[in-house]
Amino acid sequence: MKLLNCPINGLRPLSEFAYGGEVREPPLETSDAQWVDYLFNRNGAPGIKREWWYHVPSGTWFIAERDTGSDQVIKTYLWGEV
């Protein structure tokens, strides 16, 4: 991946973006075990993941669906869309 498609600004060089990690839902109930799992554990195996990305110059946070094995982006969209 060298270019990333920002849903607002279109295709831009990767150096303009920052990675925000996988999209994760905080647990609704918070037993200690669930909380620890949410805080620390990650889905570390390769696969297609929904991730937060940030277009730095325009201050746009958005979602990218990306295969972390091949580094291919499948699609990008703003939070709440699709």
Place this chain on the structure above:
Amino acid sequence: MPLNLLKFALSKRHPEPPFFRQPDYLNPSYEVVIIGGGGHGLATAYYLAKDHGITNVAVLERGYLGGGNTGRNTTIIRSNYLTPEGVAFYDAGVKLWENLSQELDLNLFYSTRGHFTLAHTESAMRTMRWRAEINKKMGVESEVVGPETVKAAIPQIDLSCGGRAPILGALYHKPGSIARHDAVAWGYGRAANRMGVHIFQSTEVTGLEIRQGRIHGVHTRRGMIRTSKVLSAVAGFTPRITQMAGFRTPIVVHPLQACVTEPLKPWLNTIVVSGSLHVYVSQSSRGELVMGASLDPYEVHSTRSTFDFVEGLASHILDLFPFLAGIKVVRQWAGMADMTPDFAPIMGLTPVKGLYLDAGWGTWGFKATPIAGKTMAATIANDKPHALIHAFRLERFRDFELTGEKGAAAVGH
């Protein structure tokens, strides 16, 4: 020597025996199966045989020995960490390194150079003082030095870094060393094989046989093996193995890249690291400058390398050493770093009985190869974590007892 070389060239038979012999078939069962033929897996096999007399062991490697992060790293060995647990562990490691060439009867090119971690800001100086005090208390040679000491040791350095990031001082660690990485894997492999350990290359583990929370065997591309003890020592592949085992860890995988220049006459005696400029450099015994930077900023499970990396690295190296402007980079590569949130490894028992983990070695695990092998071998033999690795157990996250090694491990691998 030249005559010997000539004999070598004319000899019909290879005068040196191969490093190890791979049996044609896997045995149906082994006492211990080690997944991963990197330095850590092979060192564990060696110490299982040597310290504990356990030789009915198979090491399974999906590619070739040392082809993972072991053969891709920039080989910095040091023990000037920040936490007492870290310093104690890595220092025990440095002690094992010092005699390792003798022990394995192989020249590992272990070369003690001294290690400077440069500080360009007051806050970095504060961390250096903190580290120096912890190190000294633990008996590790480590001190804060001023810019003049840096200049005396490395006359070519631009102390002002082009005026952008003047060097205020450094943490100096005399025992800091480098070594020949693949020789470490091969040396441990050969020595383990001589004691009876089986080594299989091109043998990927594809599944784990787990029943009632206990390991019973592993599935490989060449058939199944029954065993009651399995070690996973697969660095950047760890999340795939823990997924097979059905438990979660904090490990995420990011590429870490490195490169070397064309060979130069010897000019750089020491290892130089700059956290603020995100670079480090040493000169190999072949004369190449071995250079690295910080981690790639996002998760990828591949060993691809990027132009962005060499470009960024070169600009920072030139801040330190402007005279290198005309020197060519001749190779670059990447490894897959298994990162943990507290920059400490994850070692010991797992929720699956009989399955042991040696992982979370991120960007800093080469120096730990001997001590990780020794402590994991003890942990497997006794089914009880070795005292030196208690702080690195997987449950430290559940217990909110993280290790906090970031200040000493983030860039200075």
